[in-house]
Amino acid sequence: MPLVPIDPADADARADLRAFLAAADLTLAGLDSPTPRLRLWVERGATGTVVGSTGYELSADGEHALIRSVAVAPAARTRGAGSRLALHALTDAAAHGARHAWLFSRRSGPFWQKLGFSPADRDALAAALPDTRQVQLFRASGQLAREVAWSRLLADLHPTTL
Numbered sequence: 001m002p003l004v005p006i007d008p009a010d011a012d013a014r015a016d017l018r019a020f021l022a023a024a025d026l027t028l029a030g031l032d033s034p035t036p037r038l039r040l041w042v043e044r045g046a047t048g049t050v051v052g053s054t055g056y057e058l059s060a061d062g063e064h065a066l067i068r069s070v071a072v073a074p075a076a077r078t079r080g081a082g083s084r085l086a087l088h089a090l091t092d093a094a095a096h097g098a099r100h101a102w103l104f105s106r107r108s109g110p111f112w113q114k115l116g117f118s119p120a121d122r123d124a125l126a127a128a129l130p131d132t133r134q135v136q137l138f139r140a141s142g143q144l145a146r147e148v149a150w151s152r153l154l155a156d157l158h159p160t161t162l
């Protein structure tokens with residue numbers, strides 16, 4: 001099934017994604033107040049159920065991308081879907097000019113390391129992406145101090161190097 005972009009005006013699609021991310025225990029920050037810098041996609045199974053999602057939010061200067069909402073339905077995990085979904089977001093962010101990808105992940109570090117991410121300073125992430133919904137929420141709630149940050153450069157994924 002193809003990856004379909006979430007149309008910010010499509011309340012039903014946003015509700016489907018919200019339920020899917022909640023079941024995967026991922027943040028819902030910003031889903032109800034989308035910005036043009038937030039891009040999200042879902043993949044649906046034969047019955048229309050969401051089976052995968054991915055996305056990112058760009059910094060205001062476009063240099064940095066916060067990868068978010070990468071999830072695979074439990075029954076479909078460990079068969080490569082997560083890597084494909086993550087690479088879709090990374091490649092799209094690079095195509096839109098981002099040079100540096102960042103993300104928060106407390107549980108899936110080894111998955112991200114296989115995709116080229118290294119441990120990063122959570123405060124450096126917050127400084128690079130201060131205007132993203134996730135950083136704003138994590139700052140306001142105090143959760144930032146408990147988060148684990150990861151980062152990678154995107155030079156190898158820029159259209160000119162592919």
Ligand SMILES: CC(C)(COP(=O)(O)OP(=O)(O)OC[C@H]1O[C@@H](n2cnc3c(N)ncnc32)[C@H](O)[C@@H]1OP(=O)(O)O)[C@@H](O)C(=O)NCCC(=O)NCCS
Nearest residue numbers: 024069070071072077078079080081082083105108110111
């Ligand atoms: C993390 C997640 C997206 C991975 O999806 P997936 O379809 O299982 O990923 P892949 O099959 O592409 O896995 C690629 C590799 O990473 C490994 N891997 C996947 N998830 C892992 C995890 N949580 N911890 C350690 N290794 C993991 C796989 O075993 C595989 O290793 P291999 O290449 O040696 O076979 C999925 O487990 C998920 O939806 N988790 C809940 C949401 C979440 O935590 N998202 C990440 C934060 S945004």
